[in-house]
Amino acid sequence: MRTRTDKLTPSQIVTITVLAASASIALVSELMMGVALPTIMDELQISASTGQWLTTVYALTLAIIIPTTGFILRRFRLRSVFAVSMGLFTLGTAIGAAAPGFELLLAGRVVQALGTGVLVPLLVTTAFGMVAPSRRSQMMALVTAVTGVAPAFAPAFSGIVMAQLSWRWLFIIVLPLAAVALIVGALNIPNPDAESNATFDIASLGLAALGFGALVYGLSAVGESAGHGIPVSFWIAVPLGALGVAAFILRQLNLQRRSTPLLDLRVFTRRAFTMSIIQFGFIVAGAFSLSVLLPLVLQEALDLGVFETGLFMVPGGLTIVLGSVIAGKLYPRVGARPLMITGAVIVAAGWWFMSTVDQGTPVGVVLATFIIICAGQALAWTPIFTLALGSLPEELHAHGSAALNTTQQLVGAVGLAVLVGIFTAASSGTGPEATVIGAQTAFTAGGIIALGGLIASLFVPSRSNQRMQESATV
Numbered sequence: 001m002r003t004r005t006d007k008l009t010p011s012q013i014v015t016i017t018v019l020a021a022s023a024s025i026a027l028v029s030e031l032m033m034g035v036a037l038p039t040i041m042d043e044l045q046i047s048a049s050t051g052q053w054l055t056t057v058y059a060l061t062l063a064i065i066i067p068t069t070g071f072i073l074r075r076f077r078l079r080s081v082f083a084v085s086m087g088l089f090t091l092g093t094a095i096g097a098a099a100p101g102f103e104l105l106l107a108g109r110v111v112q113a114l115g116t117g118v119l120v121p122l123l124v125t126t127a128f129g130m131v132a133p134s135r136r137s138q139m140m141a142l143v144t145a146v147t148g149v150a151p152a153f154a155p156a157f158s159g160i161v162m163a164q165l166s167w168r169w170l171f172i173i174v175l176p177l178a179a180v181a182l183i184v185g186a187l188n189i190p191n192p193d194a195e196s197n198a199t200f201d202i203a204s205l206g207l208a209a210l211g212f213g214a215l216v217y218g219l220s221a222v223g224e225s226a227g228h229g230i231p232v233s234f235w236i237a238v239p240l241g242a243l244g245v246a247a248f249i250l251r252q253l254n255l256q257r258r259s260t261p262l263l264d265l266r267v268f269t270r271r272a273f274t275m276s277i278i279q280f281g282f283i284v285a286g287a288f289s290l291s292v293l294l295p296l297v298l299q300e301a302l303d304l305g306v307f308e309t310g311l312f313m314v315p316g317g318l319t320i321v322l323g324s325v326i327a328g329k330l331y332p333r334v335g336a337r338p339l340m341i342t343g344a345v346i347v348a349a350g351w352w353f354m355s356t357v358d359q360g361t362p363v364g365v366v367l368a369t370f371i372i373i374c375a376g377q378a379l380a381w382t383p384i385f386t387l388a389l390g391s392l393p394e395e396l397h398a399h400g401s402a403a404l405n406t407t408q409q410l411v412g413a414v415g416l417a418v419l420v421g422i423f424t425a426a427s428s429g430t431g432p433e434a435t436v437i438g439a440q441t442a443f444t445a446g447g448i449i450a451l452g453g454l455i456a457s458l459f460v461p462s463r464s465n466q467r468m469q470e471s472a473t474v
Contacts, residue, residue, distance in 0.1 A: 056221075221233045279457050
């Protein structure tokens with residue numbers, strides 16, 4: 001068992017800084033393609049359905065890789081995992097920068113995603129394991145800030161670059177940053193022995209690829225067709241994916257009895273973990289949807305341009321950073337439950353107010369509401385991560401992180417499909433009026449989803465029970 005102190009060593013500070021920077025770079029790269037797609041499609045002379053694969057294939061690769069990270073982080077050494085993951089991301093970025101056509105650009109995105117899928121769980125597990133329980137909330141505040149600011153910063157970054165330069169510069173600018181992070185990490189991150197020598201179960205990987213990949217593909221197809229109906233691929237891929245996920249779960253339960261599972265489902269036997277991940281799912285379902293629906297409203301109903309819409313999202317990311325810091329400092333004093341309930345109330349109130357937005361609503365009011373929702377998310381996310389992982393024994397931390405990040409990808413896609421489907425069904429025709437009607441209906445549904453998160457937060461263990469669970473797992 002590792003020895004933890006309240007004060008981080010210089011080596012630990014370097015390690016966490018490099019991992020946080022690497023995860024931030026990777027997440028921005030994941031999300032920067034949306035603004036650039038029209039230009040890329042025009043330059044490479046490809047259709048919209050073909051161009052969308054530059055974002056879809058990224059999500060598919062993450063959906064397959066993330067469930068395996070619990071095994072990877074315990075089976076291989078820390079520095080080795082980082083070097084391979086960041087190396088793959090850097091290689092994929094270089095391929096994207098030099099790609100002469102769509103096929104190689106798509107390959108570069110796949111290679112990027114292979115690295116990205118490991119980097120965030122690596123940051124979560126390493127940061128959480130390095131510090132004493134009294135500092136864990138601050139580490140999880142860092143994780144929340146990293147994962148929260150990227151969706152807000154990426155569209156603005158992409159918009160600024162695309163306004164002045166070619167789409168290749170999205171990769172060219174990121175490439176040296178990724179290379180520096182790779183070199184610094186490879187030279188400074190410690191390389192302790194692996195915690196497990198278990199063999200890799202190929203069947204589990206195949207089932208994860210079929211189940212999670214098909215689910216995310218089918219659900220993302222709905223999100224990409226916002227305002228244009230539900231595609232046929234949804235009705236084929238989602239049932240196939242559900243069967244694959246069910247088979248994956250049965251395989252993991254079987255492996256738990258006689259070997260080492262790819263994703264250890266014992267994490268769900270802890271009430272604090274299970275209730276935390278349920279609330280996390282409700283909040284993430286709304287957050288993913290809002291990042292798609294709100295730009296639609298801003299551009300179609302409130303006449304904002306693409307670049308202005310990108311800048312509109314930036315204050316939300318900054319709010320998540322600030323809210324995460326506040327939540328990290330409050331957690332040791334008040335515990336998880338009050339913060340999770342407060343955050344859920346704020347998020348629900350923001351969604352319900354957003355359902356009243358129409359063409360006459362000032363942009364400043366919409367921005368204030370968006371900031372309020374982001375503040376609620378930040379207050380809830382930090383204690384969710386801290387409580388969820390703190391309730392697990394050390395040997396399950398990596399699997400808990402994998403479960404949280406898998407939930408983020410899968411439930412985010414589900415929420416997006418549901419709310420975009422509602423938006424499409426409610427929008428009778430085209431134009432600003434139809435957009436407003438569809439958005440108000442979808443935002444109302446988002447408020448109901450947010451209430452689900454509030455209800456889940458009420459079942460989080462009390463502070464005394466949290467302390468008993470955390471002390472038992474240190």
